[in-house]
Amino acid sequence: MEPQSQLLMEKKKNEKEILSGSEALLRSLLCEGVDLIFGYPGGAIMPVYDALYDYQDKIYHVLTRHEQGAVHAAQGYARVTGKVGVAFATSGPGATNTVTGIADAMLDSTPLVVITGQVSSSLLGTDAFQEIDVIGITQPITKWNYLVKNAEEIPAVIAKAFYIAATGRPGPVVIDITKDAQFGKVAFEYKKNNYIRSYTPIPATKPESIHDAADLINAAKKPLVLVGQGVILGHAEEELKAFLDKTGIPAAWTLLGLSAMATDYHLNVGMLGMHGNYGPNLKTNECDVLIAIGMRFDDRVTGDVSRYAKQAKIIHMEIDAAEINKNIKADVPVLGSVKDTLPALTKVVKENKHPEWMAEFKACDKIEIEKVIDKDIFPTQNGLSMGEVVHKVSKAFNDDAILVTDVGQHQMVASRYFNFKQTRSNVTSGGLGTMGFGLPAALGAKLGAPDREVCVFIGDGGFQMTIQELGTIFQTKAKVKIIILNNNFLGMVRQWQELFFDRRYASTELVNPDFQMITKGYGIECAMVQSRDELDGAIQSMANHDGPFLLEVKVEKEGNVFPMVPAGCSVSDIRLE
Amino acid sequence: MQQEFTLTIFSENHVGLLNQITTAFTRRSINIESLNTSESALEGIHKFTIVVYSTREQIEKLKGQLEKKIDVLKVFVFTSDEIIHQELALYKVPTAALLSGNEIEQLVRTYGARIMEVTPDYTVIQKTGHKSETQELFVKLDKYGVLQFIRSGRVAITKVREELLEKYLKKLRIDNKIKDIETF
Ligand SMILES: Cc1ncc(C[n+]2csc(CCOP(=O)(O)OP(=O)(O)O)c2C)c(N)n1
Ligand SMILES: [Mg+2]
Numbered sequence: 001m002e003p004q005s006q007l008l009m010e011k012k013k014n015e016k017e018i019l020s021g022s023e024a025l026l027r028s029l030l031c032e033g034v035d036l037i038f039g040y041p042g043g044a045i046m047p048v049y050d051a052l053y054d055y056q057d058k059i060y061h062v063l064t065r066h067e068q069g070a071v072h073a074a075q076g077y078a079r080v081t082g083k084v085g086v087a088f089a090t091s092g093p094g095a096t097n098t099v100t101g102i103a104d105a106m107l108d109s110t111p112l113v114v115i116t117g118q119v120s121s122s123l124l125g126t127d128a129f130q131e132i133d134v135i136g137i138t139q140p141i142t143k144w145n146y147l148v149k150n151a152e153e154i155p156a157v158i159a160k161a162f163y164i165a166a167t168g169r170p171g172p173v174v175i176d177i178t179k180d181a182q183f184g185k186v187a188f189e190y191k192k193n194n195y196i197r198s199y200t201p202i203p204a205t206k207p208e209s210i211h212d213a214a215d216l217i218n219a220a221k222k223p224l225v226l227v228g229q230g231v232i233l234g235h236a237e238e239e240l241k242a243f244l245d246k247t248g249i250p251a252a253w254t255l256l257g258l259s260a261m262a263t264d265y266h267l268n269v270g271m272l273g274m275h276g277n278y279g280p281n282l283k284t285n286e287c288d289v290l291i292a293i294g295m296r297f298d299d300r301v302t303g304d305v306s307r308y309a310k311q312a313k314i315i316h317m318e319i320d321a322a323e324i325n326k327n328i329k330a331d332v333p334v335l336g337s338v339k340d341t342l343p344a345l346t347k348v349v350k351e352n353k354h355p356e357w358m359a360e361f362k363a364c365d366k367i368e369i370e371k372v373i374d375k376d377i378f379p380t381q382n383g384l385s386m387g388e389v390v391h392k393v394s395k396a397f398n399d400d401a402i403l404v405t406d407v408g409q410h411q412m413v414a415s416r417y418f419n420f421k422q423t424r425s426n427v428t429s430g431g432l433g434t435m436g437f438g439l440p441a442a443l444g445a446k447l448g449a450p451d452r453e454v455c456v457f458i459g460d461g462g463f464q465m466t467i468q469e470l471g472t473i474f475q476t477k478a479k480v481k482i483i484i485l486n487n488n489f490l491g492m493v494r495q496w497q498e499l500f501f502d503r504r505y506a507s508t509e510l511v512n513p514d515f516q517m518i519t520k521g522y523g524i525e526c527a528m529v530q531s532r533d534e535l536d537g538a539i540q541s542m543a544n545h546d547g548p549f550l551l552e553v554k555v556e557k558e559g560n561v562f563p564m565v566p567a568g569c570s571v572s573d574i575r576l577e
Numbered sequence: 578m579q580q581e582f583t584l585t586i587f588s589e590n591h592v593g594l595l596n597q598i599t600t601a602f603t604r605r606s607i608n609i610e611s612l613n614t615s616e617s618a619l620e621g622i623h624k625f626t627i628v629v630y631s632t633r634e635q636i637e638k639l640k641g642q643l644e645k646k647i648d649v650l651k652v653f654v655f656t657s658d659e660i661i662h663q664e665l666a667l668y669k670v671p672t673a674a675l676l677s678g679n680e681i682e683q684l685v686r687t688y689g690a691r692i693m694e695v696t697p698d699y700t701v702i703q704k705t706g707h708k709s710e711t712q713e714l715f716v717k718l719d720k721y722g723v724l725q726f727i728r729s730g731r732v733a734i735t736k737v738r739e740e741l742l743e744k745y746l747k748k749l750r751i752d753n754k755i756k757d758i759e760t761f
Contacts, residue, residue: 135593136593136596139593139596139597139600140600140604143647144647144648147592164647196647197589197650197746197749198588198589198647198648198649198650199647320645321641321644321645322638322641322642322644322645323641324641325637325638326638326641
């Protein structure tokens with residue numbers, strides 16, 4: 001080659017492309033491996049949507065019917081894939097509509113990058129049309145947020161956003177981009193971020209903490225493991241199993257820890273918490289060493305903290321240093337990622353078995369089966385129970401579907417009776433308890449895991465909070481299986497009214513529309529079941545249908561969820577009826 | 578046990594940090610008694626000095642929540658005996674009061690205060706010291722009618738030799754084997 005042309009080629013290689021801020025945003029997202037975005041357009045983000053027009057072959061944009069739906073869908077996607085979910089919204093009302101989803105992601109440690117359009121920088125602070133202080137509003141509910149006023153900042157800010165959202169304890173990041181920054185020009189160059197001076201995603205593990213933990217575990221007669229979502233977020237399912245296999249310690253999971261082990265794993269003793277299983281709640285106050293792995297001692301798990309596991313030595317394995325001693329004082333804090341600390345611990349603990357201690361859990365199970373579970377899943381009364389529906393749907397999908405739940409009684413029942421074979425199979429709103437989460441989250445989950453079945457259980461109340469996402473499901477043809485457990489009540493609130501407010505059913509009875517007609521209006525196949533003899537057939541048609549399907553089951557109006565640790569009580573006070 | 582704590586918070590110098598920091602206090606209903614913010618001795622690093630009354634346990638939790646903020650580098654918690662601290666107070670008194678006897682002049686001397694400015698109308702006095710001292714002078718001066726009184730937030734310096742943050746940054750540099758660069 002002639003030196004002249006070689007020089008020219010060199011020059012071309014070094015020359016950075018000049019892009020608009022909007023295009024630079026999309027290119028940055030592509031560099032982060034994003035191929036799916038949930039969103040809703042509007043004035044202040046139109047340049048980005050315009051740029052998206054040229055990238056349709058690389059980025060699939062799902063137009064939800066409400067920005068809340070977009071964020072929940074991104075959450076569902078993130079939870080099943082382990083990747084960062086991305087949502088777009090416009091300024092003002094678009095941005096404020098994302099707030100619930102962002103808060104939900106914050107409390108449940110879900111990695112998100114939410115991009116909101118903002119009015120031009122010259123209009124900031126002037127109460128311009130659809131101007132709202134997005135950074136101020138989302139500051140307490142994000143892991144990080146940032147206002148971009150300059151196109152040149154976009155690549156570096158997006159790189160920082162993804163790094164922060166995905167690493168350490170994951171969480172939502174909001175990037176607010178002014179319209180002039182979207183229009184502005186940038187010499188595009190993308191460098192992934194892997195270091196921020198003021199941010200330590202994984203705190204250092206003190207070697208002695210591993211040894212102190214091992215000493216406690218080796219001496220324990222009645223150890224109990226609590227499995228939180230940290231195991232899933234840290235991709236440490238195998239490491240957990242290796243630890244449990246070696247130590248033979250019974251393990252209970254939190255609501256968000258569901259599916260971190262197989263349901264039928266012999267050391268899995270069930271769910272903790274307010275509506276969790278009898279054994280793990282009761283035994284929390286009888287064990288001698290409590291090993292909390294990637295969980296944060298939420299009040300729904302602990303009940304009254306002053307009467308929580310006082311007899312036990314507590315080992316807390318956690319990535320977020322601020323969680324240590326926040327709710328429950330740890331005797332041995334083990335900071336770090338459980339992906340690293342669990343194998344380190346497994347190496348130094350003794351091989352062990354705890355048959356007698358396990359037998360105590362089995363005895364509790366027997367009581368719970370007799371008093372609660374049998375009645376729930378094999379009811380003798382006429383009305384259909386939520387438990388039997390969940391049980392049958394789980395079986396119809398070979399106990400291997402992804403479970404998505406909304407919030408209420410059906411959520412607790414589904415979490416109790418749905419079975420799991422593989423990890424990342426549970427998507428629920430735990431920390432925030434957001435009604436309306438289920439339907440859009442299921443859409444996101446299905447798009448994230450197209451080869452898996454996705455079953456979402458929703459109450460008649462919560463369904464009507466984001467019912468419009470049926471439109472998105474219709475448009476995307478996402479094959480989600482929607483099960484509406486219709487009790488004509490805001491059931492969970494009604495249960496509290498029954499138990500703690502003298503059955504004064506203030507504003508909890510629902511006069512519902514015809515869900516069948518609505519679903520048909522959205523062009524989605526559906527069926528309704530009112531009696532037990534129709535149930536199996538309807539579930540089968542749902543399972544067999546190659547497309548989205550909504551199954552509405554009219555269940556007992558005044559069914560209650562038990563066991564229950566009433567609010568403010570100790571886990572020992574768990575009630576079976 | 579409730580006691581006085583002085584927190585020094587080191588952060589990146591980004592817009593909105595004060596809000597991020599104060600919300601961590603308000604969320605836990607911890608009242609900020611005094612607040613001072615300025616560039617620290619280390620270039621590009623901001624320093625907040627905040628005085629609160631609380632319990633050791635609360636403060637440890639608060640420290641965790643603050644350090645969790647992405648842009649916060651490090652938080653140090655001190656009790657009063659671990660730091661040298663000062664506040665600055667300014668008092669405006671009528672010059673007439675100063676001329677009508679030598680009590681004010683006497684007060685300025687005994688309290689180690691300084692006269693900053695004298696106009697025919699008013700005189701401005703300055704005093705540095707602990708809150709109790711500047712307050713005491715205020716009470717004494719007020720007999721002659723203090724027209725205006727203002728006290729700054731606390732500034733504090735540790736009794737250990739070097740800046741603790743410097744040590745922390747050094748460790749960071751070694752741990753990360755990376756030069757100290759911010760991306761933007
Ligand atoms: C957005 C929101 N508003 C209110 C609540 C309080 N809440 C919790 S459960 C519940 C009732 C849910 O009713 P439904 O969706 O029919 O489910 P069910 O309990 O009947 O199964 C309510 C109102 C909530 N969790 N989220
Ligand atoms: Mg209901």
